[in-house]
Amino acid sequence: MKSVFFGAVSATALIASAVHAEPQAEVLHWWTSGGEAKSVAVLQEEFASKGGQWTDMPVAGGGGDAAMTALRARVLSGNAPTAVQLKGPAIQEWYEEGVLADISPVAEAQGWADVLPASIAGHMKCEGTWCAAPVNVHRVDWIWANADVLEANGIEMPSTWDEFNAAAEKLQAAGIIPLAHGGQAWQDATVFEAVALGILGADGFRKAFVDLDMDTLKSDEMKAVFDQMRTMRGYVDDNFSGRDWNLATAMVMNGEAAFQIMGDWAKGEFMAAGKAPGEDFLCASVPGDGFLYNVDSFAMFDVDGDDKKAGQELLAELIVGQNFQKVFNLNKGSIPARIDVSLEEFDSCAHLSAKDMGESSDNGSLLPSYAHGMALRGAQSGAITDVVTAHFNSDMSSDEAVNMLADAVANSM
Ligand code: GAL
Numbered sequence: 001m002k003s004v005f006f007g008a009v010s011a012t013a014l015i016a017s018a019v020h021a022e023p024q025a026e027v028l029h030w031w032t033s034g035g036e037a038k039s040v041a042v043l044q045e046e047f048a049s050k051g052g053q054w055t056d057m058p059v060a061g062g063g064g065d066a067a068m069t070a071l072r073a074r075v076l077s078g079n080a081p082t083a084v085q086l087k088g089p090a091i092q093e094w095y096e097e098g099v100l101a102d103i104s105p106v107a108e109a110q111g112w113a114d115v116l117p118a119s120i121a122g123h124m125k126c127e128g129t130w131c132a133a134p135v136n137v138h139r140v141d142w143i144w145a146n147a148d149v150l151e152a153n154g155i156e157m158p159s160t161w162d163e164f165n166a167a168a169e170k171l172q173a174a175g176i177i178p179l180a181h182g183g184q185a186w187q188d189a190t191v192f193e194a195v196a197l198g199i200l201g202a203d204g205f206r207k208a209f210v211d212l213d214m215d216t217l218k219s220d221e222m223k224a225v226f227d228q229m230r231t232m233r234g235y236v237d238d239n240f241s242g243r244d245w246n247l248a249t250a251m252v253m254n255g256e257a258a259f260q261i262m263g264d265w266a267k268g269e270f271m272a273a274g275k276a277p278g279e280d281f282l283c284a285s286v287p288g289d290g291f292l293y294n295v296d297s298f299a300m301f302d303v304d305g306d307d308k309k310a311g312q313e314l315l316a317e318l319i320v321g322q323n324f325q326k327v328f329n330l331n332k333g334s335i336p337a338r339i340d341v342s343l344e345e346f347d348s349c350a351h352l353s354a355k356d357m358g359e360s361s362d363n364g365s366l367l368p369s370y371a372h373g374m375a376l377r378g379a380q381s382g383a384i385t386d387v388v389t390a391h392f393n394s395d396m397s398s399d400e401a402v403n404m405l406a407d408a409v410a411n412s413m
Pocket of ligand 1: 138
């Protein structure tokens, strides 16, 4: 009897002190480019305005590979950050290691199930509990272009890969770099999956990069994807190796290059530099139907201390809050994850994204990005990207590439 009584008292005391504790959060993320930094500052400011103390832990490196290495080191040393930019199946992988905090009380109190599309909510759940909070929907399959460069060369936004290649040849002859690209594995993978969506179609993409269907991985269509990658290797400049994605975006901005194939965080970069869509730069989805989504989210790690727990609760609440979802995404280039945020202040590229996402969702062509960790577990997406990069940086034939791809995937399972 006695111990039950004392147990009840101490639980109440805990809740009371968590409520009064000053919210603290050490936040690990990889948002360090101009547009990204501006976006994450929105969260920092909201957090501070509610009395929170934010300790920033940015780990530079587009796509987050370096951030994920840093995260592993922190967790292994028993010192996990409070909140971490984490997405796709990596959320469930960390959950299975028993290191994530359950944020269901916040999610339920805020009614997340009513304001998030089921496809997004699914990624935020671990065995029925809420284990991550979504900030946005990035679209990956975009082509960005310098409007003046296209006009001066009499080129329209391409709607087929043949048109893209014809435009690239023309630009190259005029002394302009057709494709701004950074030779980093995740950027190679980003271009590859955009090409693959166009050539394989939505069903083929799903079979290859969601179901890991061996026949599709080795198919003639997949060879055609590698053929197009080989052609595009001829459209990048000599200094592409290792270049950061935002520097490639800057090449399109200043007219040194005409096109970039990149997710709409590139739009965040154009906007941060004061460029306007439709005037300075153009956006179009890559040739082919479908929509590759990449949802950024934050997971909370199991940490001690009422101040940190209060920080996690506050962060989760703010992240899915209506105001944050609007202001953050206006800066980030993405669209809100919530369905009830008005897009009135958003630009034409965001409107196109929202429209295409709705249509793709209805016709079954809304697909998770493999290159941005939404479709597969790390071992499998890593195996695919290794082949894509090895092919792009050598004279490997498309035949060799598809065989290597099928072997790599088989060995990763
Ligand atoms: C993506 C991430 C985006 C963007 C990009 C470049 O994986 O989802 O938010 O920042 O990397 O770093």
